Amino acid sequence: MSLDENKALARRLYEEVFGRGNLDAADAILTGDCVSHGPGVPATTGTESIKRQAMLLRTAIPDLRVTLDDQVAEGDRVASRW
Numbered sequence: 001m002s003l004d005e006n007k008a009l010a011r012r013l014y015e016e017v018f019g020r021g022n023l024d025a026a027d028a029i030l031t032g033d034c035v036s037h038g039p040g041v042p043a044t045t046g047t048e049s050i051k052r053q054a055m056l057l058r059t060a061i062p063d064l065r066v067t068l069d070d071q072v073a074e075g076d077r078v079a080s081r082w
Contacts (some may be wrong), residue, residue: 003073008079013050014017018082019066021058023051 009029017023027034036049036062058064070081 001076006076006078007071008071010071010073010080014066014068014080014082017050017054018057019064021054023054026050026054 004047013029016022020032023055023063028048030047033045034047034048034050036044036053038044038049038053041049068080068082072079
């Protein structure tokens with residue numbers, strides 16, 4: 001995938017999964033061996049931890065709005081500031 005395609009997938013993850021609460025989209029966007037580096041927890045593999053993070057955040061902040069401010073991509077990695 002190109003850098004732009006990778007960035008588009010990352011944007012979709014934040015907008016759909018975190019922003020709209022569409023947890024099923026995580027399985028369509030991410031691979032089963034993705035690594036999540038969530039705040040305050042060790043890195044985990046798979047989509048379940050991403051879904052759990054999104055659910056916890058949306059439960060704590062039901063009217064959450066996600067705005068993606070910056071993205072940097074290199075190779076197969078994308079870093080997003082939201």
